[in-house]
Amino acid sequence: MTLGSTNICFVRNAPELGIPDPPARAGLGLKPQHYQDILAIRPDIGFFEIHAENYMIEGGPFHHYLSAIRESYPLSIHGVGLSIGSEMPLDDAHIDRLAALIERYAPRSFSEHLAWSSHGGVFLNDLLPLPYHETTLARVCDHVDKVQERLRRRILIENPATYVEFEASTLTESQFLGELVRRTGCGLLLDVNNAYVSSVNLHRDPRRFIDELPLTEVGEIHLAGFAVDRDAAGDPLLIDTHGAPVHAEVWQLYAYVLGRTGPVATLLERDNAIPSLRVLLDEAGQADRMLLSASRLLREQRA
Amino acid sequence: MTAQAAFAAALLKPEAARPNGLRAWNGSDPAARFAVYRNNVASTLIDAVAATFPVVLELVGEEFFRGMAKVFVLAAPPRSSVLAHYGEAFPEFIERFEPARTVPYLADVARLEFARVQAFHAADAASLTAETIAHAMTKPDLAPLLRVICQPSLAVIRSPFALVSLWAAHQGLGDISLVDPYVPEDALIVRCALDVQVARLAGGGATFIQGLASGVRLGEAAARAQAETADFDLSACLTTLMRFGAITTLQPPAGNPR
Numbered sequence: 001m002t003l004g005s006t007n008i009c010f011v012r013n014a015p016e017l018g019i020p021d022p023p024a025r026a027g028l029g030l031k032p033q034h035y036q037d038i039l040a041i042r043p044d045i046g047f048f049e050i051h052a053e054n055y056m057i058e059g060g061p062f063h064h065y066l067s068a069i070r071e072s073y074p075l076s077i078h079g080v081g082l083s084i085g086s087e088m089p090l091d092d093a094h095i096d097r098l099a100a101l102i103e104r105y106a107p108r109s110f111s112e113h114l115a116w117s118s119h120g121g122v123f124l125n126d127l128l129p130l131p132y133h134e135t136t137l138a139r140v141c142d143h144v145d146k147v148q149e150r151l152r153r154r155i156l157i158e159n160p161a162t163y164v165e166f167e168a169s170t171l172t173e174s175q176f177l178g179e180l181v182r183r184t185g186c187g188l189l190l191d192v193n194n195a196y197v198s199s200v201n202l203h204r205d206p207r208r209f210i211d212e213l214p215l216t217e218v219g220e221i222h223l224a225g226f227a228v229d230r231d232a233a234g235d236p237l238l239i240d241t242h243g244a245p246v247h248a249e250v251w252q253l254y255a256y257v258l259g260r261t262g263p264v265a266t267l268l269e270r271d272n273a274i275p276s277l278r279v280l281l282d283e284a285g286q287a288d289r290m291l292l293s294a295s296r297l298l299r300e301q302r303a
Numbered sequence: 304m305t306a307q308a309a310f311a312a313a314l315l316k317p318e319a320a321r322p323n324g325l326r327a328w329n330g331s332d333p334a335a336r337f338a339v340y341r342n343n344v345a346s347t348l349i350d351a352v353a354a355t356f357p358v359v360l361e362l363v364g365e366e367f368f369r370g371m372a373k374v375f376v377l378a379a380p381p382r383s384s385v386l387a388h389y390g391e392a393f394p395e396f397i398e399r400f401e402p403a404r405t406v407p408y409l410a411d412v413a414r415l416e417f418a419r420v421q422a423f424h425a426a427d428a429a430s431l432t433a434e435t436i437a438h439a440m441t442k443p444d445l446a447p448l449l450r451v452i453c454q455p456s457l458a459v460i461r462s463p464f465a466l467v468s469l470w471a472a473h474q475g476l477g478d479i480s481l482v483d484p485y486v487p488e489d490a491l492i493v494r495c496a497l498d499v500q501v502a503r504l505a506g507g508g509a510t511f512i513q514g515l516a517s518g519v520r521l522g523e524a525a526a527r528a529q530a531e532t533a534d535f536d537l538s539a540c541l542t543t544l545m546r547f548g549a550i551t552t553l554q555p556p557a558g559n560p561r
Contacts, residue, residue, distance in 0.1 A: 081384025233331035
């Protein structure tokens, strides 16, 4: 069942539904080692983002600090455990936990991945790839429909970083995402690092990949760092590590994206080798400056 | 076997062949690319275990720990995406892990560390003030009949080893070379507000608190502790619980309002 057939309409930037997208500023992933710094220095930052699963706990310091920080900052919630690309039915208990978390913290957006992470009751803690064809598309659409109906909000789906392709694929990733957006009314979380990493790994043109996406439906952007490895033929294989500063090539691709989308809330993702808050704020500052230029450009074009 | 079942199975078996149906643009062997996923799964789960058991890691060293944790995560991967609760089976795994036998107290240290993480994330509850508790204890006819409800975070671990002293020495609290590991110690783990506290319980304390946690009335729990340890000091044990904000409710028996 798609949303079109149920007359549920998810409108972008619809404050009357209480679900506006995050502000078109740079944001940071909220890390426990930065809780106290954030409350002490109150940095000027557009929003904070949390991983939903880290807060699916009953109480304690995580909820204490998140509640305090939420009072002063917009929040977005990013899930890594919904396994939307799974062959198996979604885990209702997990969706319930998600609904409770969203109810409690009223985030500006909720996003998940075009990937799977669980199978047969085992959580694999990675974002695993799926082949792109009509069967998988129908299944992912069903899963997105179900989540949107249960959460009563539009969700954003993120393009994955991938290292392999499937012989069974008959659609490109951009075709798959485009159809997913069209059929379910979900939005896109455009991970520019993933777009770059996958483009190198799958030998495709990153700008063409971007151009083929329904860019008007991009509700959030992610930026992150990668590591460089080699495949069996010695060709570069980029690994999405979230453990390094954003690379120059990704900043360039980001500028290209902003030229097409205009300013969109942008998260600097750092989940490993996490530096001081100051270092991350500097990186967010660079994204903020580019977002400002994109806003100016948009105003000039409209004038 | 479905495609994802085969993919998942190959992820958890380092020696298994890569799943079928994969390709790379340059015709290279997709196994090297599949290995990225396999490495991610193992290394992120090992990282999760390492985050929960830092003292176990210090005791055996990074290389040994990661090797041991790898065997564990591949054999007993998480059943939930909420990794805060992952690792409950790690202490028992350590007990059965032959190369770790040289550190006999390793499993108990792991039990303490897992309990600390659970206490950290447990439900919050307001503690009773020392005055409220002291007042209730002034009624000799009623006090033994009270049910004492403790923080949801509270746990007690009894060990044949010097569990708390060993753990504390790895927090920079005390000199490890002065710790005789073969002195039995019982640990109290509890969080009130933001900080998880770990304390060594005096004789009988563990039995007393475990009695309270199982719903036994105060007088009966104290009697059990005394039966086990003749010089069990009830008032000292209650003071320890109060100091850590461990008591949340004193429930008078039905029909006897406080």
